[in-house]
Amino acid sequence: MEIMVIALIPLSFLLLGAGFLVVAQVSGFMQSSFFNQRQNFSNMIIQQYMERITLAQGQLYQRKQELEGMSAKLSLSNQELGRLNDMKSKFLSMVVHDVRTPLASIRGFSELLMKKKVGEKETAYLKNIVSSTDQLGRLIADLTDLAMIEAGKLKMEKAPFNFPDMAKDILPGLSINAQKKGVELAVHDFPEGVLVDGDKFRLSQVFMNLVNNAIKFTPAGKRVEVLFRREGKYIDTLVKDSGIGIHPSETKKIFEKFYQAKYQKDAALRKQGWGLGLSIAQEVVRAHKGDIGAVSPGLGKGSTFWFKIPVAG
Numbered sequence: 001m002e003i004m005v006i007a008l009i010p011l012s013f014l015l016l017g018a019g020f021l022v023v024a025q026v027s028g029f030m031q032s033s034f035f036n037q038r039q040n041f042s043n044m045i046i047q048q049y050m051e052r053i054t055l056a057q058g059q060l061y062q063r064k065q066e067l068e069g070m071s072a073k074l075s076l077s078n079q080e081l082g083r084l085n086d087m088k089s090k091f092l093s094m095v096v097h098d099v100r101t102p103l104a105s106i107r108g109f110s111e112l113l114m115k116k117k118v119g120e121k122e123t124a125y126l127k128n129i130v131s132s133t134d135q136l137g138r139l140i141a142d143l144t145d146l147a148m149i150e151a152g153k154l155k156m157e158k159a160p161f162n163f164p165d166m167a168k169d170i171l172p173g174l175s176i177n178a179q180k181k182g183v184e185l186a187v188h189d190f191p192e193g194v195l196v197d198g199d200k201f202r203l204s205q206v207f208m209n210l211v212n213n214a215i216k217f218t219p220a221g222k223r224v225e226v227l228f229r230r231e232g233k234y235i236d237t238l239v240k241d242s243g244i245g246i247h248p249s250e251t252k253k254i255f256e257k258f259y260q261a262k263y264q265k266d267a268a269l270r271k272q273g274w275g276l277g278l279s280i281a282q283e284v285v286r287a288h289k290g291d292i293g294a295v296s297p298g299l300g301k302g303s304t305f306w307f308k309i310p311v312a313g
């Protein structure tokens, strides 16, 4: 009996081992068939992706061709636009040149006639002719500047000059304009001996444009103030008026050429100009590495225009 039990023990181990072997083989088989299925599935998805990528590549190539075609057309239109722009600038400078000469003789002869003994009525007519030719002369000057700016030919002198002195020289003429309009012109805070390295004539033009605008857009009986401030490396000029003001949406746009504020209702004031002064002023100031701008609390509440220029040294 004992011998039998002893013999059965290795037998049962043998059977157990064989059982394990069979189970391992079956599960291995099952695993490998599952793995194959998964592999096939992955292959199918990869295949689908490849097809899609190939399709997208084809579409991309087509878009690239289309884009190349469009960019070639665009560059042709650009060339044409450049040519037309050149023609416009040439035409503008030709007209400006041809108008200037007869205008000068109209003005000259009118002044000559005024010196003769003519009646009151005739004198009034002649004065009218002179002031109209002056107005046209200013427009011609602005158009000349514009043509030069567009052709990139607006030349700036570079020489040191005393900035407050430049303003002082111009102010008497501006005061006459203010008086004619019935506007008070006050000037404060003249700094002493501030040197600017730049174009005196062009910068005085900027100063005049701002002050004349302030006088133009301020009703009689009100006030325009001019202030100067030294701010670090800059000299800042402020022209403050109590005039018709500017809508907040237009304080930047008014520096574009030919732009006149649309929210302002006074058509008569608009007709007195062309919307060129500020755009030219902006070009001049930028050419001096300075900045220019306007702020206004709103329509009817006055405005402040400022420009700042680096000081020399």
Ligand SMILES: Nc1ncnc2c1ncn2[C@@H]1O[C@H](COP(=O)(O)OP(=O)(O)OP(=O)(O)O)[C@@H](O)[C@H]1O
Residues within 6 Å of the ligand: 142, 209, 213, 214, 215, 217, 241, 243, 244, 245, 246, 254, 255, 259, 260, 261, 262, 264, 270, 272, 273, 274, 275, 276, 277, 278, 279, 303
């Ligand atoms: N001080 C100001 N107050 C209110 N609006 C102003 C003032 N200065 C300029 N503007 C507005 O900005 C616009 C553009 O000014 P800008 O000086 O360029 O042209 P303009 O004075 O109308 O004509 P131009 O200067 O060509 O004779 C003006 O038409 C006006 O609408």
Ligand SMILES: [Mg+2]
Residues within 6 Å of the ligand: 209, 213, 273, 276, 277, 278
């Ligand atoms: Mg102006």
